[in-house]
Amino acid sequence: MSKVVSLIFWFVFSLGLSTQSVEAKSKFSHLKTSLLSSAALNTAVIERQISRGIDDVEERTDGSIYTNSSDIELVTDGGTQTIGLRFSNITIPQGADITNAYIQFTTDETSTGYTYINIYAESSNNAASFDTSFENVSNRSRTNSSVSWEPAAWRSIGESGSVQRTPDLSSVIQEVISRNGWQSGNSVAFILTGSGRRTAESRNGSSSGAPLLRIEYSFEDDGGGEPPTGEVKVETRRISNGQDDVEERSDGSMYMNSSDLELVNDGGDQSIGLRFTNLNIPNKATITKAYVQFTVDETSSGSTSLRIKGQRTDSAGGFTTSSRNVSSRTTTNASVAWQPQAWNSVGEAGSAQRTPDLTQVIQEIVSRSGWRAGNNIALIVTGTGKRTAESSNGSSSRAPLLHIEYIADDDDGGGEPPTGEVKTEMRRVSNGLDDVEERSNGSMYLDSSDLELVNDGGDQTIGIRFTGLNIPNKAEIKNAYVQFTVDETSSEFTSLTINGEDTNNASGFSTSDRNVSNRSKTSASVNWQPAAWNSVGEAGSAQRTPNLSSIVQEIVNRDGWTSGNSLALIISGTGKRTAESANGSSSSAPLLVVEYIGEDDDGGGTDNGVKIAFIGDTGTGSNFQQVLNLIQQERAELTVVAGDTSYDSRRDDNWDSMVRSTLGSSDPALIAAGNHDYDDSNFSDVRNFGTARLNRTNKVSCSGSYAERMTCRIDNVYIVLSAIGSSGSRSTHEDFIRNSLQNAPANAWRICAWHKNQRNMQVGGKGDEVGWTAYETCRQNGALIATGHEHSYSRTHLLSDMSSQTVASRSSTMTLTEGRTVAFVSGLGGIGIRDQERGGDWWASIYTSTQGARYGVLFGTFYEDRAEFYFKNINGQIIDRFTLVKGY
Template identity: 25%
Template sequence: MERKLRVVQKVLLFCAMGIFGVLPATVFSSDDLPIQPPNSVRMETAIPSEYSRQFIVRLRSGKDNVHLRGSRIAQRVGAGRLRTMSHRAPFVLIETAANRDRLQLQEALQNDPEVLIVEPNALVSIPDPYPNEIHTFSIPATASPQALPEDPYLTWGYSDIEADLLPSCPPSAPVVAVIDTGVDYTHPELAGRVILGMDFYNNDMDPMDDHGHGTHVSGIVAAESNNNWGSAGVADQSRILAIKVLGADGYGSTWNVIQAIYAAADHPDVRVVNLSLSTMLGTQSLGEAVYYAVSKGKLIVAAAGNNNANDPYHYPARWAENSDGVIAVAANDPARCKASFSNYGHWVSISAPGVGILSTLPGNLYGSWSGTSMATPFVAGSAARLLASNPSLGNADLKRLLENRADPLLFNDTCWPDDGSNFGHLNLARAMDVQPGEPWDNEPPRLEILVPVNGGSYTTHDPILALSGTASDNLEVVRVTWQNGSGESGEAGGAAFWEVTALQLHEGENRIRITAYDQAGNQGAAEILVSYFPAGTYTLDLLVSDGRADSSEKEYNGLVQPDYARAYVGKGYINGFHFKEVAVPQRAVILSANLNLHCLGFCDNDISIVYRGEAADDASPFTNEGHDLSLRPVTSVSTEERPDSWITGSFNASPNLKDIIQEIVDRGGWQSGSSLNLFIFNSGSGSYRSAGVFEQGEENAATLRIRFKVDVDPIEDMEAPEITILEPTQETAYRTDRLTLTLNGTARDDVGVERVGWSTDRGESGTAEGTETWQIHSIPLWQGVNLVTVTGEDAAGNSGQAVLEVLFEPNEQSEETVSLSLGIHSKNGDACEKTYNGAATNSSKTMYLGKGYINGFRFEDVPVPSGSTILSAVLKLHARLYGDRDVTLRFAGEPIVDLESFSSAPHDLSRRLRTSAEVVYALEPWVQGEYNASPDLSGIIQEIISLPDWESGSAISLILEDFGSGGTRMIECFEMNPAASAVLEIRYSP
């Protein structure tokens, strides 16, 4: 059944921001409440007519009581009705008669000497008015639960946040206030666990739900579990403080919500407030109520809204961006992609399940409902679950735990919009993942790089770098790692005093990140930018030198402005930069190139841009002709960037544009002294930034720094590369009984090796991984003599070779070849660990491979006798999603017999030993929904079965580790479908 939307008449809300002087609160972090109006507020909404005649009035300080002063004001301005808030700040609600001119009343109120602020009593509503389906469970269901707890209709969202991996909720769970349409406190799943709060909508003491929304939300938070009935709440030991502010139509006003927030804030047992509702007016009175609740230690969890837009005008969720006490919740579907209706954007804190969520409804019913309203109580319940384990957690602790330990989402314009957001998907198990007996620790380690320099940047001519420094933590640093920006990574020696002894640098810029981890999985990091330029490296600084050397073109009409006194970069513009007399020889090796722009304003605006060069041998300056920039030929190479905030009044560097410059100087007509042009194209920017141009003075114009090397003129170079095969050795013909061959070695050349390839006398060929240090995996062999040739080529086209004679003879002592197909037999047979914090699980239904992950696969009862020869071994994985993503893995095994099964203990996989044999392999595109094979892993399996205590029937574990992947791929696990879990195929000779 499709999600239904209530059709209502839309009318224009007369009380616009300027009319009423409304100043929406935006920050809750100081004693004073800073108030700033947004750029614009949409006023079109469905609104009950009585709200359009009501005003929330804040009175100035006075001696008389609020009701008396409010009555005087109402009498003076001729208002028809008056309400006050009990025991609260001096707010009164004034309503004009239907025939009274509202603008006149507003003006009279603003001019009254006892009035401080006048605001509209804004409409508040639930974003998702109707459930998808309603169910009647008249008898206990007989269906088997899919997870724990054992409730037969447990919603999929429960396991999606991995709450099913946790033990029972402690009875110390705090009270959660649900401010909504009320709660059916007689429902069997909620009876006895609801505290009756006020009904501010009907102004009585009975918050019974006459709509259903509030009861559904409450069930997600705290429905009884393990009762062989219905579903279960995330924090089933919490009690619900039911406060009604919305009517049977799902509508209410800020006056009701403000009173409800104050009531929840003053309740001593409430720690979490669920607000699955919103208003488009963030009025000051609403903001002050939220701020009061946050200051009283209450965590506000609010729905982000269902407009399918980056729509920040949903309050109170909008205030999450500026407050540690407010969380804004978006909704995802079972694939963890954006629910079709959900709002999104940088102001969102976290995502949670929100599609087809089954929970309680009034009248002993259950219903399936979709919306950010359903996602919000998953987060509120998770916060209560955390507080049940550690009541001392503050709002900032809770928000940091939920956000920092969320699972990453895919922002690629297909799953989630690629808008620069970085919030994650709620994972309660990770947020609760603290070792037994450890104190709750959220403090990251502190890390410092001391050698070669204390932070910043460093330039060297030595290709090998040593680093060292310190790492400290409130408990203990357990691990320090390093990662180069080009993808290499490894472990540092030591912890409190760490060192990396021999890090191989790449020519040009190397951004090196050192990360320290503590026992709780917190991480602290430091970075250093190391520039490696070998001897013979040159640096060339160029600048825009006249008025026709920088130009801008408007995208919508092609108008060109080469003589304009300011440039705008981003939305609506193309920018050009001309650099003349560039003293770079043809086919020089470009090591780095950075365009530097002087930012004059709007330096933190959202822009997304693409850099290209002009595909010309000697580029010409710019002209006034229409479309001068957009019609010029461009390089095939480009570089995309969504830059962080620029520094106002300073030069800001682009990414490394070396590949663009390399394409230009490799052109046949290029020569030293030619000119080049660079362009910046808009690529979906949300705004623009202002950059300096030559017309404002030469000191404001763009600059270009190029670093390059010319050791030998490649045109005159006649020397061939020197190729050396290191493994296996070349002293004699190499004998093997394996079907495939692995080689590694080096290639040396005075100019530089561009490519290393291989071929056999049987016609097979391929490309090695790497150049100066290279590897070749899985060369197929034929019985008898095989000649394998490794060839290296330099920039001038010279080639050098090394030849290895390989004699392949199958094991003649064996009369048979045995083939095995081994599967995973339990949930402990596959596991996944996140590299950045060591969080591990052996209970996932799906698994990611690649960027940020380590994966383990355990195969029991392997009937390979000791002393066997492994002829081939292939791991097959069943692709579920993202089979074309860039993933490079390091395959290894665990060199232990009778090894332990996988667990969810932190760092379970990363702490395990590895075989010396390993295979690094960039995965080919996978066929989705089918098994896809790894490279040959026979060397790894051979090492394991050659262990002294190996015997037939022992277990084998394979470990796959990210090796500089650009993305992730998803596979199925044993828990989802045992028939689609990993398979290990081994062929051996006994």
């Protein structure tokens, strides 16, 4: 049987035009949990080289697409680009196990400067070709998995060796291949971001030197046995944060940044903690297989006996430096013993470095009533002896990888009912700008008295936006539909496709061309062929869409979704059904109905997060009004202003009235006073207006002197605001900051906010105006540092020393600890935009007039143990995005 299978696969794969080899091996010793028969494990290699110039493209900083470049700048070319690479005809079966993968580049120009690249895949079943539409690379949905690459110098034109080869991309590709809609022969696209420059050959520059994708994978032939009930899905997650694989020494002290992991003896027997985040496995899924794959860092052959348990919790929190932070955690009842073979070769990542099956450990965790897709799992390794594995700090591409195979728990009527109460959220479109038609020529019709779904002289694209949806993040969507009402009768054949907008919080529609079709769409879609609509005013089952739960689920599962956000649906197709719109009949406008089960949190409330807007240097003109409109659209609950508000004592009341009229009279805005608040404004007005705003709200509790030395708390966020550098003695402010942070509430997020900067903490022409003591005090206390003053946006990497700008991590996901933090300048509030005059490798993001900057806001949503940030400009473009994990 296995020889026949091997021959068939060899024949099929050898027909491909691209280089591809297959090695078929029978491994009947492998018995898969929950299967009734043995399996032949076949291994294969596929290589695909970009063969069309449209498949390797550069997206410039202004969002335009360059499709025919003779080379590929990775990634700086006058500005920081986003690179798109698309490989077609990937003949790998759905659910195959990706064991190794990389992209091979060829040097087009030599370069030696420091370069940092993040590599994602497009989160899509079948990546579409790139085109010249605005932001056609960056607007694509990305995989949760990503791989960081810091390429060594490229010193020789035409070189195509290990230095031009990416790290292992298997985790990224696995996420795509494991999608339900993946089919052999589909296409995969990669999205590359970062800083610095390496220049590679493109397809247009050299067909033989174009990027080449190589994938090694395995797949099973079950030998005729019965398949398991339900579809087996695969979830893989490699540790990408150096704070998620840690060593607890025998004395209980924590080692958080080791370049390797001694399992377990290192002068004494340690306890090892491994944390895998954002696992998209549903509650009570049936786990059929699970293991951790390690990679050898040092060879060793002595007798080693290990035991692996999980942390018994719904979602494992980050590790901290507190004593015995691994061993003190409550562990699962289930455990697995492992006596690993000798590790004889550095870099090896095979069966000898793979744990036994951890199914029972993982099953115990995902079967908890509070487990939800997107939660985190921590594993704890104890024992005796020594095997030394790579850690995330040692090699991001070789860090521990968790592999889980599972079957979603489909309810066939015989199981237990879901935990939690089924709730219903209904929202009817109430604003005529929220149900719109995009004509076939791309122009927008925002005030139609009805909605033609979809033909009206040409096939339209319909956009419908539902606002203020009170559905918690990662709620379980049981049912969802849109109820339309007939405006005109019609019976012709009609076929519609419904997608959601793939965003955390859908913004309002505008008159810009193709403002519906240009939006990023969910992977999930639903087809609808509605029956005839025979009676005007009818709103029954014929006018009701099929179940849209898959679409809504994809949106509310996004980390940045919070209760109160907005959701947009996009409808395309052929034929015609004419429904009432909000402009035609407010009582018959489209109605969204969502049935869901909210998250159980043991009585502590759903962690919807608190969203804060960070701005500075505003003025009172039309630019500031656009910034306020953006804050309102993004539904921030608090605005932190890093100084310099009205710039004119005659305009202080204007500033206050603009805030009140846009954000509401009781919407809090906290100011850390800047030099213009003292020099050009009437500071008494700044203080009095601000104090009055605080008195009108119960969202925020504050104490101290408003705008000068003040501490505030909103939910689990504690903010220390100071006018250091702008007024008063520096030492007085330094003492205030230190004392305030030392008295911060336990486990709360900590933020330091002031106006001015140090020279190396901004990218313009400012000097040393604050002193390093304040910066270092905030870093030592694990506080995020928010400033303004320089009229630009810039953000550092994670720093372990502010005065020397020592970079601790260049990842877009960073752990904030007492000793490591991030600083940013958000000074594009409306008064002006300046050029970049300075730089440095400690900057993760720079956005100035040199990069074509527009005014904008940094938004941060703070959850219990993580915070999601994005900088958005007034044109709706996302300029920067990063995640902070609370490590204290």
